[in-house]
Amino acid sequence: MINAVEPTAVKPKIGSGNFAHIIYVLKENPVTAIAFGLFTFFLLSALVGPFVVPYDPLKTDAAIALQPPSLSHWFGTDNLGRDIFSRVIVATRLDLIISVSAVALSFVIGSILGSVAGYRGGAVDVVLNRILDTIMAFPLFVLAMGIVAALGNSVANIIYATAIINIPFYARLVRAEVNIRREAGFTLAAKLSGNSDVRVLSFHIFPNALPPMMVQVSLNLGWAILNAAGLSFIGLGVRPPTPEWGIMVAEGANFIVSGEWWVAIFPGLWLMLAVFTFNLMGDGLRDIVDPRRRV
């Protein structure tokens, strides 16, 4: 029962015993409730979107190019006559896949590196910090550009690049969380109870670092989407005609000065809304996890 740590251990603090607290936070802050609702919407779009959209997102039709929003084409059509609404919805899956895999990668790698450095301290800690410093010494978006340019222009490389630039955040956070608990009474007590260091770290200290991590994950998901969209906006990663929010905004940017606003605005709005959702959720999670942060 104590061994079941990873996914379930988050719940005791956020879930059981504090259920009233969650209700309180949601009631106090309906915005958080809205955020969770939006999140569900995006999740559904990603899962079933491609099956329910009215048009084939790739089908071009020069006859209906650049039509403003109408009843048949809710978000209008682009310069090749493709239905923007269908493209926006279908793009959800790709954007979520990129950000979720990138965040998951950096979460795992960052947690391991940070835990070890925070628990062991000493030389390991110093070396890790130097490496992280070096990564952080690059403006992160610029580093991601460099990595994608070097590794090659593909979706997988976008994921790796986004993961690499996110690792320092997780590693630092976990390191700090582990470090403050390294000498905590319950850690010492766990050692006295005959736990090895690995057990102390993974079953006693790390689960306690999870709540702030979840907040970071939520905020980071939004950031990862922004990052991936930004990369494809400048022509890296996803290539046309694949529907993806960043690239769609880039395509639409050419028509904004001539007034065909819908081509860029709708994918941009969707992108914004997705990031907004994750950020709101992060804030909400923060309130649930640590009510004192918000006075």
Add this chain to the structure above:
Amino acid sequence: MNARLGAIALRIAQAVPVLFGVVVISFLLTRALPGDPAAQFAGVMATPESIEQTRVKLGLDKSMPEQFATYVVQLAQGDLGQSVSTGRQVTEDLADRLPASLELTLTALLFSCAIAIPLGVLAATRPGSLIDQLCRLLVTAGVSLPTFFTGIVLIYVFYYLAGIAPSPLGRLDFAYLEPEHVTGFFLIDAAIAGDWETWFGALKQLVLPAVTLGLFTLAPIARMTRAAMLSALSADYIRTARAAGLGTTKVLYGYAFRNALLPVVTTLGMVFSFSLGANVLVEKVFAWPGIGSYAVEALVVSDYAAVQGFVLAMALLFVTLNLIIDLTYSVIDPRFGTAAK
């Protein structure tokens, strides 16, 4: 006091391994390029022989450590290689375009600090009030804004619909002549030249991109100011100050705000990192002739020497900025370098 000077020296010394790491990563990125750099540099008309010649000329036939040594030596001479697309030295290209980027970034930062810090302070001193809610909304919305999208919306509204902004193409309308080059910052150069018409023209071009970038950096600064101010206001020393009868202004600004400023200054480093990245996107949207759009153009034509030069230049710039921030910090926090901090 000596401990403090020592800590400052240590902080400067710490920049050295980071710089070395930056150079190593940038070298690795250069060597991990897709395709054959020799074929790249030999040009389109190259024969296998000329490619081989180029390889030897570039030193690409040597071992990795040797290549690294050459790379470092070239770097030390300011040689970042030649740009395929412009045919000039990458260093020259970057030096030409850097002022444009810096002018944009710094203006944006000034703009966002001027709004975000007062906003954060107000929100923290009136928790739960309307301004606090506004701050929360703005902070969350602000970090959610894709800069390139904000830029496009601003162009649509202020250029296409309202018609009050100039066309989003570059630093200066064709109607004006560039001011004489002194600093490379048009606003400063035009002011030095006393050419206020050009100054105003440059400002008009600058407003939209700077606001776009500023909106993006506004959120983290406001968030940090609010949080730092809240934690400062709940500190014990504020209670002491109030119990001693100090006036509200003194307590709020003399005691709380000055303490709250410390974490805000440290956040500025992160904000710089974000804004240098976002800079690339904003420059592309507004056809701003800075190093960001240079890199994007180079990416499109696979001009990798230019891209890697850009990445390295950005990193060097950022390391320097961080150093400056930390040194500023050492001046304003007496605890810097002691066990207490």
Add this chain to the structure above:
Amino acid sequence: MLSISDLQVAFKTRRGEVDAVKGISFELAKGERLGIVGESGSGKSVTSYALMRILDAGGRIKAGEAIYGGVDLKRASETAMRDIRGREISMIFQNPRAALNPIRKVGHQIEDVLIQHGQAIRSDARKKAIAALKAVKINNASARYEAYPFELSGGMCQRIVIAIALACDPKLLIADEPTTGLDITTQKAVMDLVDELVKARGMSSILITHDLGLASQYCDRIVVMKDGLIVEAGNPIEIFTNPKHPYTNKLVDATPRRGATIRSLLPEEERKPLAARQMGDTPLLEIKGLEKTYHGKSGPVRAVKGISFTVKAGESLGLVGESGCGKSTTSSMIVRLLDVSGGEILYRGEDIGKMPALAFARNPLRSKIQMVFQDATDSLNPRHTARQSIAEPLKRLKGMHGEALNARIEELAALTGLPEHLLDRFPHQLSGGQKARVGIARAIAPDPDLLILDEPTAALDVSIQAVVLNLLADLRAKLNMSYIFVSHDLNVVRLLCDSVVVMKDGEIVEAGSVEAVMDNPTNPYTRALIAAAPHAPDRKSAA
């Protein structure tokens, strides 16, 4: 001078308004030293904040009156209050270092107050600030003027806070737990200083404290608060010799003092006789030339400098000293959480000091040496229920599981007086005393011979402390354990221990039986320690 009638203070919380102070009345005469005594949550600090009108956001004076020198503190304008604060009524706080602005020179902080109240102008502020520093007996005042709080010791910071409070010659000083977080000898120095200054200036004072002994020593009159109400008021002798309210009675009993026995801390009806203990003659633990050196940035630091002592089977030894004396380092080494730098730790003749701390978790002796930690809250994993916390050593060290495990946990809960229905609660759902019981249950779970108690009652209210100390005394007899009791509180050590070791700067300055050391200390440092401990009036002498 100050007259409070039916004062009520309420705080807005998410569960609606909560009354922290529920209608209290008292008067304070000029030159009088009043003590407000109560345990945590009694509303004693809130009362003082309400008088100063510096309640946290959400707090307000709900009803009642507080008149200071003719001014109604409840209705006075904010501007009027600002002139009263620091000028008429001043306050000093607990945790003095945090109470000072960390990035402002202490001299400037004093100047701020002087200038605010028109007692100084820019040109003479420095001179007056230095005079204020001298007034609180700070040596080399002009150099200290330039110091930042982080450069000063806790005791020095408290002097600065006092200097700020007294800079403008207020007529009333409120001291809110001014000695919490300070070492025992510093505590005495600070209290003596405050007392001297208050008397010399003919001021009135209110001392807010949880320590009845401290209040009786420094106050003319004491009011005892519980749950937002005053339950009793009177002079210290009256309170101690003839407490009228049952709560005061309990509090007086629970205050450790000279001549008390461990059972006498409990209310009379609970004083069952102590079970006899078996004391062996064989040494259980022998410490020989134990050393610990840390390698810090500024060279090696010798935290423990070759100390030796012996604990016999069944014996309880007190390890006493102020912060930084090496007592915690010593206990960490004995419990094998920390590697030794030199010397031996012989457990039943076997040198366990040689075994690396990292590997000791797998040593069969692990279950024999256990520890109860200082802060019960910090020592329980916030994600584990009480049951899970107690189960941990049983599973890991004893390989127990299933029914046997549950039976043993319930047995331990019964032993430590923890109601069974609390076993499935998380630490934040338990009270301080209950958490202490969980910590003790976990420590005794693997049947240790030697229990190291690291100030186990330091964070507890005195009445809970009394119960926990008695529980420890009972368990010791029942389970035949030896204790090493680490503490700074000599009054408590005297109650629980057979012998005592006094440490200072990593060395043992005095050791011997409790009676010998406490009644006839030979070392001047031991004498200073004993003198510094607050001594409450003797109860028996008058009862």
